[in-house]
Amino acid sequence: xxxxxxxxxxxxxxxxxxxxxxxxxxxxxxxxxxxxxxxxxxxxxxxxxxxxxxxxxxxxxxxxxxxxxxxxxxxxxxxxxxxxxxxxxxxxxxxxxxxxxxxxxxxxxxxxxxxxxxxxxxxxxxxxxxxxxxxxxxxxxxxxxxxxxxxxxxxxxxxxxxxxxxxxxxxxxxxxxxxxxxxxxxxxxxxxxxxxxxxxxxxxxxxxxxxxxxxxxxxx
Amino acid sequence: xxxxxxxxxxxxxxxxxxxxxxxxxxxxxxxxxxxxxxxxxxxxxxxxxxxxxxxxxxxxxxxxxxxxxxxxxxxxxxxxxxx
Numbered sequence: 095x096x097x098x099x100x101x102x103x104x105x106x107x108x109x110x111x112x113x114x115x116x117x118x119x120x121x122x123x124x125x126x127x128x129x130x131x132x133x134x135x136x137x138x139x140x141x142x143x144x145x146x147x148x149x150x151x152x153x154x155x156x157x158x159x160x161x162x163x164x165x166x167x168x169x170x171x172x173x174x175x176x177x178x179x180x181x182x183x184x185x186x187x188x189x190x191x192x193x194x195x196x197x198x199x200x201x202x203x204x205x206x207x208x209x210x211x212x213x214x215x216x217x218x219x220x221x222x223x224x225x226x227x228x229x230x231x232x233x234x235x236x237x238x239x240x241x242x243x244x245x246x247x248x249x250x251x252x253x254x255x256x257x258x259x260x261x262x263x264x265x266x267x268x269x270x271x272x273x274x275x276x277x278x279x280x281x282x283x284x285x286x287x288x289x290x291x292x293x294x295x296x297x298x299x300x301x302x303x304x305x306x307x308x309x310x311x312x313x314x
Numbered sequence: 315x316x317x318x319x320x321x322x323x324x325x326x327x328x329x330x331x332x333x334x335x336x337x338x339x340x341x342x343x344x345x346x347x348x349x350x351x352x353x354x355x356x357x358x359x360x361x362x363x364x365x366x367x368x369x370x371x372x373x374x375x376x377x378x379x380x381x382x383x384x385x386x387x388x389x390x391x392x393x394x395x396x397x
Contacts, residue, residue: 153384160381189384196386201330243327243387268330 095311097123098137100167100183102158107144107180107291114291115141118307128161138314139176140167142183144236144289154197154239155185164190176220176310177283181237184275184285193278193285194252195244200237201268207236209299210288211263212274216256219277220313221284224305230263231302233288235274240287242269242276252276260286284310315360315367317374318393321383322353356382359397367394 097115101108108125115123123141126133133140147158158164164186171177171192179187187193200206209232217227225231244252249270252258260275267287275286290303323329329351336350358377360370374392383390 152381156381156384188386194386196384198327198387199330201328203330203334241330245326245386268328 095119095121095138095314096134096136097121097139097141097311098126098133099123099141099143100126100128100133100163101143102128102145102147102161104147104149105143105145105182107182107289110289111141111143111180111291114294114303114307115139117294118304118311126163128158128163131162131166133163133166133170133175137175139310140170140178141291142167142177142179142186143291144181144183147182147186150239153185153189155182155187155189158182158186159189168192171278171283174280174282176314178221178306178310179283179285180289180291181235181240181287184287185239187283187285192283193276194248194257195242195273195276197239197287198241198243198268199239200241200266205236205238206240206266208234208266210235210266210274212260212288213263215258215261216277218256219259219281219284219309221277221306221310222259224309224312232293232300233290233302234292235266235288237267237287240267240269242267242273242287244270255279259284260288315370316395316397317358317360317370318395319356319358319374319378319382320353320391320393321356321378321388322351322390323387324389327387353388370394 261272293303332350339347
């Protein structure tokens with residue numbers, strides 16, 4: 095199964111994502127540079143990784159959202175290609191309007207770096223069906239701008255549609271409704287602040303990220 | 315021509331940095347401060363052209379919508395100045 099990781103200047107979780115994908119698919123992902131106008135046609139799943147693309151200049155993810163590769167990603171995602179945006183990748187997907195809302199500065203002003211416990215708000219998505227909805231999972235967070243905001247109407251809409259996928263048990267950043275991750279309406283684009291690619295090996299301290307990758311890869 | 319774009323959070327969007335600034339001012343004894351909002355100013359300089367103010371403003375508005383502001387959380391105001 096061919097997967098891909100998008101690489102921006104100052105991405106720093108691209109190799110973590112690649113390692114996780116290779117471990118779970120047995121095949122190295124294509125590393126697609128931000129200036130490439132096209133994501134190769136054999137790619138069936140794309141990860142937009144964490145980091146500080148373009149130094150977080152202007153707003154986290156704002157410049158990356160306008161890069162050539164994201165224009166192609168948008169077209170392909172609209173045609174159904176599954177996409178996972180992690181941390182800075184989530185910020186990029188909201189800035190690109192591929193997901194609703196925005197990620198703002200954490201309310202406590204601190205960079206938060208720790209294991210976060212998550213509840214499955216929707217265990218029926220293509221990204222979560224391998225999880226037991228009753229179980230809480232431990233996935234690391236590491237961000238300064240993870241405070242999810244959407245206006246009241248948008249919040250009602252995404253809650254009503256079951257687009258909220260993960261919630262923090264102990265909200266580390268002030269996110270509205272404790273939201274840690276959401277999918278688009280079609281269900282093929284997931285954005286989340288926690289890092290599932292950092293929870294796929296016992297040496298990571300936990301493996302709760304594995305069912306997420308397995309869920310989406312099995313759905314292809 | 316210079317355009318100054320003021321970008322700030324929309325009313326109703328909690329501004330953690332503004333809140334911290336107000337608290338800090340209160341701690342320094344400026345108790346009359348009840349709220350602070352933080353935004354940014356982006357100054358754009360244009361090459362000489364015959365474009366009128368309206369045309370320039372329309373272009374800057376497009377820049378704001380496309381990149382300079384995230385209209386999910388931010389609003390913006392444009393000021394034009396002859397150099």
